[in-house]
Amino acid sequence: MPDPRHERLAQVLVDYSTRVGEGDLVLLESTALGAPLLRALFRRVLEAGGHPQLRIGLEGAAETLLTSGSDEQLAWISPLRVEDFERADARIAVEAESNTRNLSEVDPSRQADMALARVRLRDRYMERLAAGEIRGVITAYPTNASAQNAEMSLAQYEDFVYRAALLDEEDPIGAWEALGERLRGIAAWLGTKREIRVVVDGTDLTVGVEGRTWIPCDGKENFPDGEIFTGPVETAVDGRVQFSFPAPFAGRLVREIDLRFEGGEVVEAHAAEGEAFLREMLAMDEGARRLGEFAFGMNDAVQEFTGHTLFDEKLGGTVHMALGKSYPESGGKNQSALHWDLVCDLRHESEVYADGELVYRNGAFLPDLV
Amino acid sequence: MTDPRVARLADLVVDYSLELGAGDVFRIDALDTAAPLALEFYRSALRAGAHPYTNLGLEGTLELLLEHGSEEQIAYVSPMQWHEIEELDALATIWSEANTRSLSRADAGRHARHLAAQRRLSNRRWERIAGGEMRWCGTLFPTNAHAQDAGMSLRNYEDFVFSSCHVDSEDAAAHWRLVAASLHARAEDLGSVRELRILGPDTDLRLAVEGRTWIAADGRYNMPDGEVFTSPVETETTGEIRYTFPAIYHGREVEDVRLRFEGGRVVHAEAARGDDYLNTLLEMDEGARVVGEVAFGLNYEIDRFTRNILFDEKIGGTMHLALGSAFPQAGGVNTSGLHWDMICDLREDGEVYADGELIWKAGRFLHEPVPATAPVEAADRA
Numbered sequence: 001m002p003d004p005r006h007e008r009l010a011q012v013l014v015d016y017s018t019r020v021g022e023g024d025l026v027l028l029e030s031t032a033l034g035a036p037l038l039r040a041l042f043r044r045v046l047e048a049g050g051h052p053q054l055r056i057g058l059e060g061a062a063e064t065l066l067t068s069g070s071d072e073q074l075a076w077i078s079p080l081r082v083e084d085f086e087r088a089d090a091r092i093a094v095e096a097e098s099n100t101r102n103l104s105e106v107d108p109s110r111q112a113d114m115a116l117a118r119v120r121l122r123d124r125y126m127e128r129l130a131a132g133e134i135r136g137v138i139t140a141y142p143t144n145a146s147a148q149n150a151e152m153s154l155a156q157y158e159d160f161v162y163r164a165a166l167l168d169e170e171d172p173i174g175a176w177e178a179l180g181e182r183l184r185g186i187a188a189w190l191g192t193k194r195e196i197r198v199v200v201d202g203t204d205l206t207v208g209v210e211g212r213t214w215i216p217c218d219g220k221e222n223f224p225d226g227e228i229f230t231g232p233v234e235t236a237v238d239g240r241v242q243f244s245f246p247a248p249f250a251g252r253l254v255r256e257i258d259l260r261f262e263g264g265e266v267v268e269a270h271a272a273e274g275e276a277f278l279r280e281m282l283a284m285d286e287g288a289r290r291l292g293e294f295a296f297g298m299n300d301a302v303q304e305f306t307g308h309t310l311f312d313e314k315l316g317g318t319v320h321m322a323l324g325k326s327y328p329e330s331g332g333k334n335q336s337a338l339h340w341d342l343v344c345d346l347r348h349e350s351e352v353y354a355d356g357e358l359v360y361r362n363g364a365f366l367p368d369l370v
Numbered sequence: 371m372t373d374p375r376v377a378r379l380a381d382l383v384v385d386y387s388l389e390l391g392a393g394d395v396f397r398i399d400a401l402d403t404a405a406p407l408a409l410e411f412y413r414s415a416l417r418a419g420a421h422p423y424t425n426l427g428l429e430g431t432l433e434l435l436l437e438h439g440s441e442e443q444i445a446y447v448s449p450m451q452w453h454e455i456e457e458l459d460a461l462a463t464i465w466s467e468a469n470t471r472s473l474s475r476a477d478a479g480r481h482a483r484h485l486a487a488q489r490r491l492s493n494r495r496w497e498r499i500a501g502g503e504m505r506w507c508g509t510l511f512p513t514n515a516h517a518q519d520a521g522m523s524l525r526n527y528e529d530f531v532f533s534s535c536h537v538d539s540e541d542a543a544a545h546w547r548l549v550a551a552s553l554h555a556r557a558e559d560l561g562s563v564r565e566l567r568i569l570g571p572d573t574d575l576r577l578a579v580e581g582r583t584w585i586a587a588d589g590r591y592n593m594p595d596g597e598v599f600t601s602p603v604e605t606e607t608t609g610e611i612r613y614t615f616p617a618i619y620h621g622r623e624v625e626d627v628r629l630r631f632e633g634g635r636v637v638h639a640e641a642a643r644g645d646d647y648l649n650t651l652l653e654m655d656e657g658a659r660v661v662g663e664v665a666f667g668l669n670y671e672i673d674r675f676t677r678n679i680l681f682d683e684k685i686g687g688t689m690h691l692a693l694g695s696a697f698p699q700a701g702g703v704n705t706s707g708l709h710w711d712m713i714c715d716l717r718e719d720g721e722v723y724a725d726g727e728l729i730w731k732a733g734r735f736l737h738e739p740v741p742a743t744a745p746v747e748a749a750d751r752a
Contacts, residue, residue, distance in 0.1 A: 025448060032402030035428055042431050046438045051446050056402060056426035060409045069416050078423040079395070079457040083450040 002036055005162045008172060009139075010040035012165070014048055016173045017137040017220050018090040022049035027084055027091040029055040034096030034141040041092055055084070059098055062251075066106040066114065074110065075117035085125045088134055095310070096141040100149045103251025108280040111250050115337040116284065122337075123325075129221070130329045139165075139223040140310050149248070150306035157306070164224040164302045164311055179226060180218030183298060186365065187214035187228045193354040196294065198241070198319055200350035205261065207294050207321075208236025212331040226299025226314045231332015232291045232321075235264040241321070245305050245312055245343045253307070254278050257342055265289050266323070282323065287336030292326030295319060296360075297343070309341050317347035317363025372406060373528070378537035379509065379593070380410035383462055384418055386543040387507040387590050392419035394459040401427045404466035404511035411462055420460070429468045436476045436484065444480055445487035455494055458504050465680065466511035470519050471621055500699070509535070509593040510680055520676035527676075534594040534671045534681060546589045549596060553586035553668065555739035557598045560584040563724040566602075566664065568689060570720040571612060572628065577664055577691075578606035582701040587684075596669030596684045601702020605634040607661050611691065615675045615682065617641075617648075617712040623677075624648045627712060635659045636693070652693070657706030662696035665689065666730075667713070679711055687717035687733025 014020045026045045030038050038054070045052040065074060084091075103111065128134040140146065140161065147157035162168065169175040194210040212230045219225040243257040254274030259266050266289040271278045282288050300316035313320040320343040326332025346352070352360035359369055384390050396415050400408040408424055415422035435444060473481060498504045510516065510531060517527035532538050536545040564580040582600045589595040610630050616623040624644030629636050636659040641648045652658050670686030683690045694709040696702025716722070717733035729736055 032405065032426065032428065035402070035430075038428055039430050039434060042428075043434050043438055046435065046440075046443055049440070049443075051443060051448060052431075053448055053450065054426070054428055054431060056424075056428055058408055058412065058424045058426060059405060061412050061424060064409065064413050064416065068413065070419070073416055073419075073421060076421045078421070080423070080425075080450060080454050083453050087449055 002040075003158070005158075005167050006037050006040040007044075008167050009037065009162070009165060010044040012167070012172050012176070012219070013041060013092050013137060013139060013223060014044040014050075016176060017223055018092060018135040020045055020048040020050040020090050024048075024050040024089040025087060026050045026052050027055055027088045028052050028094070029057070029091065030094035030141065031057045031059055031096045031098070033059075033098055033143050034094040037094055037096075037141045041094075050090070053084075053088070060102075063102055063106060066103065066110050071113065074114050077118065077121055081121060085121060085128070085134075091134060091136040093136070093138045094141050095138065096143055097145045098143060100145050100248065100307075101251060101253065104253075106251075108252075108277045112280060112284045112337070115250075119337045126327065130327070135220070137219075137221055137223050138310065140308060146306070146308055149308060150304075152306075160304070160306065161224075161311075164299060164314070166224065166301060176219045176225075179298075180216060183216030183218060183226070183228055186296075186298075187216040189369070190214040190228065190230070190354070195236075195355055197353040197356075198344070198346070198350070199352070200344065200346055200348075202242035202258070203240060203344060205237070205239040205241045207291070208233035209294065213329065215327070215330055222310060222314070224299060224302070224311070224314060226302070226316070227295045227297050227320075229293050229295030229327070229330060231326035231330035231334065232294045233264070234290050234326075234332070234334050237261040237264045237291050241344060243342045244345045245318075246307060247340070247342050248307055248309060249281070249340050252277055261291075264291070281338055281340060284324075284338050285336050287334045288324050288338040290323070290334050290336075291321050292324045292332055292334045292336065292339060293320075293322035293330070293341070295321070305345070309343070312343045313341050315343070315345075317345070319344050319346055319352075372410075375528075375532040375537045376407050376511075377410045377414070378540075378542055379532065379535055380407060380414040382535065382537055382542045382546070382589075383507050383509055383593050384411065384414040384420075386546055387593055388460045388462065388505045390415055390418040390420040390460055394418075394420040395457055396420045396422045396460045396462070397454070397458055398422060398424045398462050398464065399427075400424065400464040400511070401429060401466050401468070403429065403468050403513050404464040407464055407466075407509075407511040411464070430472070433472060433476060436473070436480050439480075441483070444484045447487055447491055451491055452494075455491060455498070458498075460505045461495070461507075463506070463508040464511050465508065466513050467515045468513060470515045470677075474621060505590075507591055507593060508680065510678070516676070516678060519678060520674070522676075530672075530674075530676070531594075531681075534669060534684075536594075536671070546595075550586065550588035552739065553588050553596070553598055556666075556668070556735070557584035557586040559739040560598060560600070560724070565725055567723040567726075568611065568714070568716070568720070569723070570714065570716055571614075571718075573609075573611045573714065573720075575607065575609040575611045575631065577661065578603035579664070583699065585697070585700055592680060592684075594669055594672065594681065594684060596672070596686070597665045597667050599663050599665030599697070599700065601696035601700040601704065602661050602664050603634070604660050604696070604702075604704050607631040607634045611714060613712045614715045615688075615713045616677070617710065618677060618679070619647075619651060619710050622647055631661075634661070651708060651710065654694075654708050655706050657704045658694050658708040660693070660696075660704045660706070661691050662694045662702055662704045662706065662709060663690070663692035663700075663711070665691075666735075675713070675715075682713050683711050685713065685715075687715070687720075689714050689716055689720075689722070
């Protein structure tokens with residue numbers, strides 16, 4: 001019997017996250033591993049009056065392209081993809097991996113080239129997203145690979161994922177609306193601040209946020225969700241930050257990233273593992289050395305690190321910052337082919353100051369601030 | 371380790387059937403059950419300098435659409451699909467069902483309306499193929515479902531499929547070039563025939579083929595392949611035929627079909643099982659009672675009936691006659707919503723006469739064709 005949570009999840013993603021209606025063209029993206037959830041989504045989209053369009057990725061194709069494609073082939077974008085992003089009214093992307101390290105041994109400069117070639121496509125998508133012309137949500141389907149990454153059994157990991165999605169709640173959509181309400185309050189209050197300073201073991205970083213917009217994330221673009229982010233002032237990031245959580249990216253894992261910023265730019269970068277890849281990513285383009293995002297993780301149903309950014313960056317009691325492209329709706333202006341989220345745990349012996357005032361300690365905003 | 375025959379099949383289709391080259395936009399249509407072959411197609415196409423991408427279907431979604439979709443949703447064709455069909459230089463279809471009967475209980479009317487809507491798209495595709503603007507090849511990846519239909523284990527079925535494509539040998543393309551030469555010569559030979567007479571158990575049928583073109587199916591459009599076919603003169607088919615193999619249409623089997631023709635049209639049809647279905651389909655439209663195709667199956671690696679038309683119509687030693695739509699490129703003019711290939715086993719004691727002369731006995735032509743005059747490589751590249 002299929003997991004009844006697939007249906008509940010499909011309902012939230014179709015009815016709440018992407019608000020599919022009559023005649024909507026809806027892209028459903030995943031690999032074949034996500035089939036049980038895809039079928040539930042396919043059905044829900046039909047029930048909502050939409051036209052589901054499956055886009056199933058082929059396991060191994062990216063690796064083949066990266067290892068044996070010519071430069072020209074690497075840079076080629078299928079005409080279908082362009083049309084998809086231009087015409088779709090909604091998009092539900094379901095990550096479902098059979099091996100989270102399948103690109104570990106490909107040449108990182110080729111990965112950078114591939115990302116660069118797709119910048120226009122991604123930016124056009126983000127532009128339509130920001131303009132409200134397309135509703136797009138990214139989620140992850142629990143597989144053995146992601147469970148293994150999280151050092152859990154598949155059953156345990158499924159419980160973790162669906163708990164984070166608030167599917168345990170009697171009314172998941174109501175729960176997301178309530179969380180959204182709370183996040184909107186904090187975001188509005190953060191909008192009055194000029195500078196955020198984060199202090200934790202190995203980290204003392206100042207981030208300028210004056211004039212930028214804080215965006216509350218309530219399950220409409222990521223699912224699960226629960227964060228508040230902004231685009232920092234591109235020239236106003238200074239100090240040092242150590243990312244305690246390993247950083248997975250593009251089929252690889254980099255451990256213990258340590259960055260020093262001056263005037264908004266990374267001037268020193270180290271990692272205990274994967275340093276060469278880190279440097280390659282930082283060298284991708286001009287904007288790759290600057291922060292495009294700074295955010296607080298606010299989902300308290302996520303309490304353990306699982307090595308998956310979608311969940312780790314929402315972990316209640318963390319902050320994350322992304323190297324590279326910023327989201328235009330936050331007021332951020334940084335341009336890059338890169339957008340790499342790095343997560344820093346603040347649950348123990350941490351302090352965050354807003355314009356010099358202590359506002360957050362050991363993973364939580366101080367009560368009565370907002 | 372991956373079965374090396376899978377990679378060889380991909381190379382054969384990419385290099386021989388589709389002749390992919392630098393810059394060709396190439397789509398691979400498959401179900402996720404065919405992932406190993408789809409990935410080999412992808413690899414092979416990259417090697418050939420093409421731009422491959424995959425269009426993967428997901429088992430079970432068509433059933434969902436037919437069950438839960440509104441009439442509008444069932445008939446929907448997305449603007450992306452219309453755009454895409456104009457951009458393709460080549461397309462490969464890999465058939466690989468996980469259950470060949472998954473639509474057995476779907477609403478037939480809804481299914482028909484879905485297919486009719488999709489046909490507008492496939493008509494445009496065929497138009498581009500016929501105009502030489504794009505190439506297409508269909509092949510199959512062995513699954514348990516297809517093996518089960520054939521009454522074989524998956525392992526034996528794999529052997530059957532791959533040997534029928536000749537990818538159990540190193541240089542399959544060389545084999546197909548030889549096959550192509552022989553098929554083209556045979557087609558040219560048959561081109562001078564005015565009338566065919568087929569004799570077999572409960573079978574004595576005359577077909578006029580004068581002025582029609584015989585076409586060699588040499589592995590460009592199907593892999594495996596191996597037949598020569600034409601569309602007979604619409605008004606001349608006379609006599610009786612009995613099909614020993616079940617006739618299958620959209621997954622439904624009709625057993626022991628017997629047809630009587632007069633003046634080109636079926637005037638009596640009966641079957642041991644599925645008689646109603648047979649006669650319902652013959653009523654589909656005007657053209658459904660007329661033979662749209664007559665063909666010789668000449669792939670002798672295919673030595674058994676497996677309930678899959680990709681293979682069955684090429685069984686060495688059989689003939690097939692399709693009721694319904696004809697092939698314009700063969701000179702046929704019959705049109706119909708039906709194209710139902712029925713296969714007649716002539717391997718035991720069948721005989722075929724061409725203008726009174728015995729040319730085929732017990733599943734074999736009696737004489738080798740005179741070699742084709744035109745070089746094979748240049749022949750028939752649409």
